[in-house]
Every structure is written in C-alpha cells, then in structure tokens.
Amino acid sequence: MRKIYSILAVSLLLLLTAACTPSGPVTLTLMTHDSFEISEETIAAFTEETGIIVEILKSGDGGEMVNKAILAKDDPLADVLFGVDNTFLSRALDNDIFVAYDSPALANIDASLQLDSQNRALPVDYGDVCLNYDKAWFADSDLEPPTGLEDLADPAYSGLTVVQNPATSTPGLAFLLATVGHFGEDGYIAYWESLVANDLLVTNGWEDAYWGEFSGASDGTRPIVVSYASSPPAEVLFAAEPIDEAPTAAVVGDGSCFRQIEFVGILQGTEHQEEAQQLVDFMLGATFQEDIPLNMFVYPTNSNATLPDVFAEHSLIPANPATVDPSAITANREAWIDAWTTTVLR
Amino acid sequence: MTPFLRKLYPYRHWAFLLPLLFFGLFYFYPLGAILQLGLAPDGRLQLSHILDFLSDGYFLSILWFTFWQAVVSTLLTVGLALPGAYIFARYQFWGKATMKAIMTLPFVLPTVVVANAFTALLGPRGLLNEAAQTWLGFSSAPITLERTIWMILLAHVFYNYSVALRMISGYWQNLNPDLVEAAQMLGASPWRAFWKVNWPLLRPAIFAATVLVFTFSFTSFGVVLILGGPGFSTLEVEIYRQAVNLFDLPIAAALSLLQILFTFVLMWFYTRSQAGLTRPLRLKSARATVRPIKTLFDRIMVGGNLGLMFILLASPLLALVSRSFLTDNRLTFQFYRQLTVNERGSIFFVPPGWAVFNSVAIALVTMVIAVGLGLISVYLIATDTAARTQHQNHRLWRIRGWLDPLFMLPIATSAVTLGFGYIIALNKPPLNLRQSLILVPIAHALVAIPFVIRAVLPALRRIDPKLREAATLLGADAPQVWRQIDWPLMRRAVLVGAVFAFTISMGEFGATVFIARPNMPTMPVAIFRFLGQPGELNYGQALAMSSLLMLVCAIGFIAIERFRLGDEGEF
Numbered sequence: 018m019r020k021i022y023s024i025l026a027v028s029l030l031l032l033l034t035a036a037c038t039p040s041g042p043v044t045l046t047l048m049t050h051d052s053f054e055i056s057e058e059t060i061a062a063f064t065e066e067t068g069i070i071v072e073i074l075k076s077g078d079g080g081e082m083v084n085k086a087i088l089a090k091d092d093p094l095a096d097v098l099f100g101v102d103n104t105f106l107s108r109a110l111d112n113d114i115f116v117a118y119d120s121p122a123l124a125n126i127d128a129s130l131q132l133d134s135q136n137r138a139l140p141v142d143y144g145d146v147c148l149n150y151d152k153a154w155f156a157d158s159d160l161e162p163p164t165g166l167e168d169l170a171d172p173a174y175s176g177l178t179v180v181q182n183p184a185t186s187t188p189g190l191a192f193l194l195a196t197v198g199h200f201g202e203d204g205y206i207a208y209w210e211s212l213v214a215n216d217l218l219v220t221n222g223w224e225d226a227y228w229g230e231f232s233g234a235s236d237g238t239r240p241i242v243v244s245y246a247s248s249p250p251a252e253v254l255f256a257a258e259p260i261d262e263a264p265t266a267a268v269v270g271d272g273s274c275f276r277q278i279e280f281v282g283i284l285q286g287t288e289h290q291e292e293a294q295q296l297v298d299f300m301l302g303a304t305f306q307e308d309i310p311l312n313m314f315v316y317p318t319n320s321n322a323t324l325p326d327v328f329a330e331h332s333l334i335p336a337n338p339a340t341v342d343p344s345a346i347t348a349n350r351e352a353w354i355d356a357w358t359t360t361v362l363r
Numbered sequence: 364m365t366p367f368l369r370k371l372y373p374y375r376h377w378a379f380l381l382p383l384l385f386f387g388l389f390y391f392y393p394l395g396a397i398l399q400l401g402l403a404p405d406g407r408l409q410l411s412h413i414l415d416f417l418s419d420g421y422f423l424s425i426l427w428f429t430f431w432q433a434v435v436s437t438l439l440t441v442g443l444a445l446p447g448a449y450i451f452a453r454y455q456f457w458g459k460a461t462m463k464a465i466m467t468l469p470f471v472l473p474t475v476v477v478a479n480a481f482t483a484l485l486g487p488r489g490l491l492n493e494a495a496q497t498w499l500g501f502s503s504a505p506i507t508l509e510r511t512i513w514m515i516l517l518a519h520v521f522y523n524y525s526v527a528l529r530m531i532s533g534y535w536q537n538l539n540p541d542l543v544e545a546a547q548m549l550g551a552s553p554w555r556a557f558w559k560v561n562w563p564l565l566r567p568a569i570f571a572a573t574v575l576v577f578t579f580s581f582t583s584f585g586v587v588l589i590l591g592g593p594g595f596s597t598l599e600v601e602i603y604r605q606a607v608n609l610f611d612l613p614i615a616a617a618l619s620l621l622q623i624l625f626t627f628v629l630m631w632f633y634t635r636s637q638a639g640l641t642r643p644l645r646l647k648s649a650r651a652t653v654r655p656i657k658t659l660f661d662r663i664m665v666g667g668n669l670g671l672m673f674i675l676l677a678s679p680l681l682a683l684v685s686r687s688f689l690t691d692n693r694l695t696f697q698f699y700r701q702l703t704v705n706e707r708g709s710i711f712f713v714p715p716g717w718a719v720f721n722s723v724a725i726a727l728v729t730m731v732i733a734v735g736l737g738l739i740s741v742y743l744i745a746t747d748t749a750a751r752t753q754h755q756n757h758r759l760w761r762i763r764g765w766l767d768p769l770f771m772l773p774i775a776t777s778a779v780t781l782g783f784g785y786i787i788a789l790n791k792p793p794l795n796l797r798q799s800l801i802l803v804p805i806a807h808a809l810v811a812i813p814f815v816i817r818a819v820l821p822a823l824r825r826i827d828p829k830l831r832e833a834a835t836l837l838g839a840d841a842p843q844v845w846r847q848i849d850w851p852l853m854r855r856a857v858l859v860g861a862v863f864a865f866t867i868s869m870g871e872f873g874a875t876v877f878i879a880r881p882n883m884p885t886m887p888v889a890i891f892r893f894l895g896q897p898g899e900l901n902y903g904q905a906l907a908m909s910s911l912l913m914l915v916c917a918i919g920f921i922a923i924e925r926f927r928l929g930d931e932g933e934f
Contacts, residue, residue: 046798052895056708073710074798080607081779085786087610088400092790094797108610182593184608221588224475224894228902229482229589235902236479238487248897255898257690257697265897311707314896351609362593 043292044070048095050082051075054312063299069292079105079187087112096287097296103278104190106138107347115282118294122301126318130278132343138280141300144315145246145335146191147267147274151233154240165270166199170211179218179230179239184354186222192243193357195275198339209360233265247314250331269335276338382740389805390773393784401616413617429581429597436519436580441573444527447668452535454665455653464920466676467525468913471870473890474585476909480679510592518586523579527572530818533855534568536649567821574633575817578626578775598622602777619780626775630768643827687906698903713884719915722885725804726868732808733864737815740770745823770816773809807868815860822856850928861923869916886912
C-alpha cells in the first residue's frame with residue numbers, strides 16, 4: 018500500500034514539475050484561412066527539427082481571417098498568421114497586428130514580392146488570377162480561345178464569360194485589379210461596360226462560378242471563367258481518370274492576370290516570439306516551400322525551391338502580370354469596388 | 364426516479380436559471396460586446412456614418428426585398444406543406460418514416476451543392492430543358508430560372524418545407540378526428556369543417572411553423588448569395604459584406620441590431636397572440652387517428668402530395684446522389700474510394716469514418732443541450748393557470764412574457780457578427796472558450812433551442828391540467844406526473860425539436876459561427892475542403908461526402924423518432 022502512495026506521490030510531483038517548468042515543448046498556434054493545406058510530413062519535420070508543436074487554426078476566408086486577427090489584437094488568437102494577401106495586406110498593416118522580423122530567408126525571395134519594407138509581412142507564396150477556358154469547347158467552335166482581356170469585349174465572345182463579384186470573392190477582386198492595372202484607372206470602367214454589353218455573368222463566389230457555370234468543370238454553359246493560372250495542373254492532378262493533357266488552360270498574356278501574393282507574419286502579443294521566428298524561417302525554407310504547390314496550387318516565393326513536374330508541365334507563369342501599386346490598392350479598393358458594382362450590377 | 368433526484372426535486376426551480384445563464388453567457392454577452400464595439404467604439408454612440416447609410420436608397424431597397432421575399436417564401440412553404448402535413452398526420456401508408464426522413468435532408472446540404480443539383484435539373488443544359496427541347500420541340504431552353512427571384516423562392520421552399528410539415532403534422536396527429544366527423548355529420552362541407560374545426564385547433568402549430576420559416580427566409584444567406592447571385596441582397600448578406608469584405612463594423616453592428624429588433628418585435632406580437640390561443644384539448648393517440656387509404660379522394664390526396672414532395676424535394680437529392688456515382692456518364696465508385704485515400708499526405712485529411720463520427724458526436728451533444736435547455740425553457744415560458752395565480756405578483760414571473768421572443772433571437776442573428784463577438788468577449792478565464800471544442804455544440808445549440816421551444820410549446824399548452832390534477836389525486840408525485848402525463852403527450856413534439864437540433868448541427872459548416880475548428884473536422888468541413896480546389900476528383904468527392912452526409916442524417920432521423928423513455932407506447 019505504501020508503495021502505491023509513493024508511486025503516486027512521485028508521479029504527481031513529476032506532473033507538477035512538467036506543468037510548471039517552461040522547458041516543456043512549446044506549442045505555436047498558426048492562424049490561417051480555410052484554403053490552407055500542407056502535408057503532415059512537413060509539419061512533422063518542423064516539430065522534429067525544433068521540438069515545437071504547431072496547431073493550425075483555420076479562421077474563414079482571407080478577409081474574415083484578417084478581421085478576426087484585428088479584433089483579437091489585445092488577446093491574440095495565435096502566434097503566427099499565414100495567408101494575408103496583397104489585396105488585404107494594407108488592412109493588416111494599418112491595424113498593426115504584426116511584429117517585424119528580418120528573416121534571413123528573405124535573401125532567397127525576389128524583391129518584387131516583398132511589399133512591406135519593414136518586413137512585418139513576409140511573402141510566402143504567390144499565384145496568378147487569370148482567365149481559364151474550356152479547351153474542348155473552343156476546339157468544337159470556330160472561335161479562337163481568348164489571348165487577352167480585350168478579347169472578352171469582342172462581340173464574338175458574347176455570353177461566354179463568368180467572373181466573380183469583387184465585393185464577395187478574392188479572385189473576383191484580383192481580377193478587377195487586373196483590369197485596373199491593364200486599362201488604367203481611367204479605362205477599366207469602360208472595359209467593364211463593354212463586358213456587360215457582351216452578356217457577362219457574375220457569381221458571388223469562385224465555387225459557384227467554377228462548379229456551377231464553367232463548362233470546363235460543370236454542367237454550366239460558360240467556357241471562360243476567372244480562376245488561377247494553376248487551375249489547369251490541378252485539373253490534371255485531380256482528374257477522375259488519369260489524363261495527359263489538362264482540359265482547361267489559362268490565359269497568361271501580358272497584363273491579363275493579377276498576381277496575388279500571400280504573406281506570413283508574427284502576431285503582435287505572442288509569448289513565443291523566438292519560436293515564431295523559427296516557424297517563419299521554416300515556412301520560407303525549401304522543405305515547406307516545395308510542399309506548397311501541390312497542396313495549395315500556388316507558387317513558392319523561395320527561388321531555390323524546385324517545382325513539381327505537373328506544375329512545370331501544365332502551368333504557365335505569366336511573364337508580365339498586370340500590376341497595381343499596393344498603396345493605390347489601399348487607397349482605392351473600396352472606391353473601385355463601388356464603381357464596379359454600380360457599373361456591372363445596377 | 365432515483366432517491367438522489369428525489370432529493371433534488373424541491374430545488375427544481377433553480378433549473379430555470381440554466382437557460383437564462385446559457386443565453387446570457389453565449390448570446391447576449393458576446394453580442395453586446397460586438398455591438399458596443401461597432402456602435403460606440405470610444406464609449407460614445409457614433410451615429411452619423413450609420414445614419415448616412417440607413418437613409419440611402421440602397422439600404423431601403425435591401426430591407427424591402429428582404430421583407431417581401433420572406434413573406435412570399437413563407438406563404439409558399441406553409442401553403443404547400445399544409446396538405447402534406449395532413450397526409451402525414453392522417454394516413455397510414457407504406458414508406459412513411461423514410462419519406463419523412465428524406466424530406467428533412469435538404470436542411471443539411473451546403474448551398475453550393477444544392478445549387479448544382481438545381482442546375483442539373485433546371486439549368487440551361489439540365490434534365491427538364493433537354494427533355495423540353497427533345498420532345499416538345501423548343502428551339503432553346505424554355506426554363507430560365509437561374510438567378511431569378513423564382514430560384515430563391517424555390518430554394519426556400521426546398522430548405523424549409525420539412526420544418527413546416529414536421530411541426531404541423533406532429534401536432535395534427537393527436538387531434539381528435541371525431542370533431543371533424545361530427546361537423547360533417549351535422550352537414551358541414553369538408554372545406555367548412557376544416558375552417559371551423561381544424562384550423563382553429565391547428566393554428567398554434569401553423570403559426571409556430573410560420574414564424575420559424577419566416578425568420579429563416581428573412582435571414583437567408585447562402586441561398587440568396589449563391590442561387591440569387593449578385594443581383595440580390597438580403598440584410599444578412601449585406602451584414603456579411605460589411606463585416607467581412609469592407610470591415611465596416613459600425614454598419615455591420617447597426618444592421619445586425621436592426622435585424623434582431625425586427626425579429627424581436629415580430630416575435631413579441633406573435634407570442635402575445637399565442638399565449639391565450641392554445642386551449643387544453645382532449646387528445647387522441649396518433650395510432651387511433653390514422654386511417655388506411657381507401658377512397659379516391661384519399662388516393663388523390665396522398666398521391667398528389669407525395670408526387671409534389673418527390674418533384675420538389677427528392678429529385679434534386681437524387682440528381683446529386685446519382686452524380687456522385689458517375690463520371691463521363693459511366694458508373695463509378697471511385698469518388699467514394701478516394702475519400703479514404705490521403706493522396707498528398709495532407710494534415711487536414713480526415714477518413715470518412717472519422718468525419719461521420721465527429722459530426723454525429725457533435726450533433727448528439729448539441730441535441731442533448733438543446734432539448735434539455737429547450738424543455739426547461741418551455742416550462743419557464745408556458746404560463747399555466749395554476750402557476751399564474753400563485754406567482755402573479757412576483758416580478759420574476761412577469762418577465763417571462765419577454766423570454767419567449769428573446770429565446771428566438773439567435774436564429775435571427777447574423778452568424779458572422781456573433782462570431783466576432785465571441786472573439787472579443789470570450790477571451791478571459793473562466794470564459795476563454797474561443798478555441799475550445801465545447802463552443803461548437805454550444806453555438807449549434809443556440810440556434811437549435813428556438814426550434815425545440817417552437818415545437819414543444821404548443822404541445823405543452825394543450826395538455827389539460829385536469830389530467831395532472833387527476834394523477835396527483837391518484838397519488839402520483841410530481842415527477843411521476845411528468846413521466847406519465849406530460850412526456851407521453853409531448854413526446855412527438857420533443858422529437859420534432861430533437862430531429863431539428865440534430866439536423867442543424869449536422870449541416871452546420873460553421874466557419875462563421877465559431878472561430879476555432881480544433882482538430883475535429885466534420886462532414887460539412889470536409890465537403891468545403893473538396894469544393895475549394897479544381898479537378899473532377901475533388902468535385903466528385905464533395906458529392907460523395909454530401910451523399911454520405913444525407914445517409915447518416917436519414918439514419919439519425921429514423922433512430923431519433925423511435926426514442927422512448929420507457930413503455931409509453933405510441934401516442
């Protein structure tokens with residue numbers, strides 16, 4: 018009997034010390050959006066390397082996640098935030114939710130992707146929002162597939178295009194920005210007017226456009242949709258039967274896509290700043306970066322990371338996407354959306 | 364009854380505090396916090412920005428649209444469901460339980476998936492249009508409902524039909540058919556007999572269903588966003604846009620408050636009109652009130668309603684299930700097989716078995732919380748005469764008139780607003796529940812309790828107090844009276860509430876309601892994960908998981924309806 022008591026006492030003591038000493042494994046919470054995907058192996062590699070456990074907290078779509086992080090600023094929900102993009106970056110920076118971190122990994126990242134000079138938000142991946150078209154539809158028709166934004170306004174392309182509402186959809190907003198970048202602030206509204214005249218269809222989200230209206234992926238009737246440059250390789254990878262050629266293709270002509278860059282940042286108020294820095298370094302390092310494409314269908318920012326074959330084969334990176342100055346996005350995002358809404362929806 | 368519970372019985376009134384505490388902590392406190400942050404960020408009301416928005420024609424047009432589409436949706440839903448409720452209450456026919464389960468399935472399906480089922484039937488290349496073009500010689504698709512108000516109305520009927528049908532038929536079943544027969548024997552036409560006898564007796568259940576369906580249509584989000592498209596906007600959609608896309612908390616808070624106040628006023632009038640409407644009735648066992656199908660009228664009635672249900676509810680579901688077994692018009696099980704494969708070693712992969720387990724576990728916890736607190740709430744709300752005279756002057760009892768409308772508010776509250784409220788309110792011990800798993804069923808129960816209350820309250824009010832008095836005279840103690848009188852008479856209504864609590868939880872994708880999704884991915888979460896990426900395999904798996912979700916729910920419904928406390932038998 019006495020033996021049991023001593024065992025109990027010892028284990029209780031052990032438990033107490035384990036609970037009180039700070040040397041136990043640190044758990045970091047990684048706040049991210051609903052589209053975040055990564056392999057188990059990669060996260061395990063980080064834990065093995067550093068002894069740090071990572072818990073992932075999905076918090077809605079991009080905008081919702083940023084809003085939640087801002088609301089929770091005084092009692093942060095997490096230590097690190099992954100996935101705020103350049104269309105919402107200003108909201109995050111203006112509300113001061115990040116701590117700056119000059120990661121050594123930034124040396125491997127193209128300067129054009131580094132939008133925050135203070136390094137509060139570090140570019141972790143990027144993807145291009147482009148028009149996609151249904152190859153089979155165009156093969157059956159006399160029409161050539163579109164090669165740039167101007168084609169959609171051509172009366173021959175009447176009733177062929179479906180886009181997303183920029184007020185409710187991230188790719189929709191990115192595509193609006195592509196038109197702003199391409200036609201300029203003075204010209205984009207005229208372009209949208211010509212699209213409306215050409216029987217443009219608008220949905221509120223990417224899912225309803227792609228799965229509901231796009232002839233390349235659904236019973237829908239529209240052969241042109243706003244999606245990503247990396248959607249065609251995803252069609253190959255997730256084909257029901259193995260296929261060699263993607264059934265869809267992206268339009269990557271100069272100035273017809275908008276580059277969406279996603280950032281990672283350490284949240285203000287974290288108690289584990291050092292560990293958070295380790296996690297950020299890891300996310301910008303080769304292991305994590307090379308795991309990004311096949312999980313999230315976007316490109317790594319680290320130029321040393323090698324791309325998987327299916328990406329190299331079926332995906333095109335637009336050489337010259339349309340660009341809009343981030344500070345101009347901050348200043349005009351709402352005004353552009355309002356003008357778009359007035360032109361297209363009312 | 365165990366001695367322990369017997370000892371607790373004198374303190375039963377304390378139980379009334381439970382629902383109050385629950386609503387206070389998980390609804391009013393976080394809601395108050397977010398409204399305060401939105402409306403008075405520095406402690407002072409800042410209204411000019413809000414008033415600008417509210418006086419804009421844009422806002423007024425949204426408000427008007429939200430209102431009228433909800434009225435029309437409700438009239439259509441209840442109008443169509445009423446004859447359906449009649450056949451479920453009065454006829455005995457083969458496959459009744461299964462049909463009832465199938466009808467409730469739309470409730471759990473994500474709108475994106477439902478939208479595609481509608482497209483498969485009604486779209487430009489859908490079944491009906493193809494048939495019309497091949498056989499009826501139309502040169503172009505004659506049905507063009509996509510992104511019209513008709514699609515919104517149709518979808519609201521699709522989603523809410525079973526709410527009305529279950530609530531009304533459950534109540535109807537125990538009404539004594541002798542009354543109608545007596546009226547007809549005295550020369551009343553069937554129509555007149557319905558108006559003069561059934562309608563007044565059924566009104567409590569019909570109005571309860573109407574109020575629920577109206578609130579749901581009034582706060583419609585996914586249907587308007589996806590099936591209506593960008594050309595339509597309800598208050599709820601506008602709140603989401605303001606809160607998430609524009610991050611304009613003052614406007615989002617003001618609109619949320621308006622929506623809540625509107626529902627409160629409506630509910631206040633409704634509960635006032637209801638409190639005196641329900642009379643104690645002499646009820647009859649459901650088994651004794653059903654009859655077999657015999658006459659031609661019976662056949663038309665049952666056949667017509669089942670036909671309508673098939674076209675309206677079952678055919679989109681069938682389209683969906685069949686699509687999950689097809690690739691290039693060939694039969695395949697690949698999408699189901701693929702559900703069990705973690706192709707990319709993703710950390711978010713969940714084997715279908717676990718997704719089912721997680722969903723069912725959360726739904727059962729939700730159901731227990733919602734039915735438990737809901738039952739306590741109805742006893743708190745129902746003002747039976749004895750309690751009223753006894754406590755008339757007590758202040759606590761006078762607030763009860765306010766409780767019924769207050770308890771309805773969660774279903775009229777924008778989920779994203781409340782979710783934001785949780786973030787800023789539930790952040791300190793002992794309430795730092797922001798990332799706790801228990802917040803999931805709690806948030807679901809908040810929406811489910813109003814269902815339980817609406818379903819059970821009319822049933823409780825029609826119990827004749829004389830039955831209880833008689834039982835007491837015969838020597839039964841209070842718990843025995845409840846067990847022998849209240850429970851058998853309310854059982855059907857409670858189960859209707861339980862089914863909906865289960866359903867609400869099973870179908871809740873929940874990204875907006877609670878902020879954390881700890882590692883317990885449910886079936887709807889898995890469906891949305893598949894829908895997020897291109898590729899036929901992803902879409903096929905989303906449909907396969909949706910079909911699985913329907914199957915699990917149907918089994919759940921049938922199992923719940925068989926629940927009994929003991930040997931009370933069929934009533």
